[in-house]
Amino acid sequence: MTNVIKTEPLTSAAFAPFGDVLEAEGAPDKIINQGFCGRFHDRAQLDFGPGGRAGISIFKAEPRALPYTLDLVERHPEGSQAFIPMSQHEWLVVVAEDDNDAPGRIRAFIAAPGQAINFHRGTWHGVLTPLHAPGLFAVVDRIGDTANLQEYQFQTPYQIQR
Numbered sequence: 001m002t003n004v005i006k007t008e009p010l011t012s013a014a015f016a017p018f019g020d021v022l023e024a025e026g027a028p029d030k031i032i033n034q035g036f037c038g039r040f041h042d043r044a045q046l047d048f049g050p051g052g053r054a055g056i057s058i059f060k061a062e063p064r065a066l067p068y069t070l071d072l073v074e075r076h077p078e079g080s081q082a083f084i085p086m087s088q089h090e091w092l093v094v095v096a097e098d099d100n101d102a103p104g105r106i107r108a109f110i111a112a113p114g115q116a117i118n119f120h121r122g123t124w125h126g127v128l129t130p131l132h133a134p135g136l137f138a139v140v141d142r143i144g145d146t147a148n149l150q151e152y153q154f155q156t157p158y159q160i161q162r
Ligand SMILES: NC(=O)N[C@@H](O)C(=O)O
Pocket: 074, 081, 125, 126, 127, 128
């Protein structure tokens, strides 16, 4: 028996309990560079906690396909984690509410081309899940000398469908 989760479009409002959506939508906050650039300023709540620092890494992840079997989520109790796609493709963002330190209700979002996200500290999430090659993402997260990782394996996997 598999629990089915239907995807929904990624919007700032829907994602707000889990983190931030970063995108160049609407009017920029500032026009800079002699008018040649719009700056969508300071759009994520970054958090690297005591004893950590910000790092930028590049992830090259294998594309997955829908329907997607979700059997694990994880969270980073000591810091936020941002996924910034380096190609213009849709991709999958899976999060879960917290239910007494275990994942509760699962939400699966289709990020449109150009949408990036930042998980707030401690948000249960699926690992980086591109849906198209090249699966290249810049990742901004905490660099420190702790694991900063809690994983949760589901007894019954979820099937994520459009
Ligand atoms: N492990 C790692 O660096 N990445 C995961 O945290 C992830 O969410 O993909």
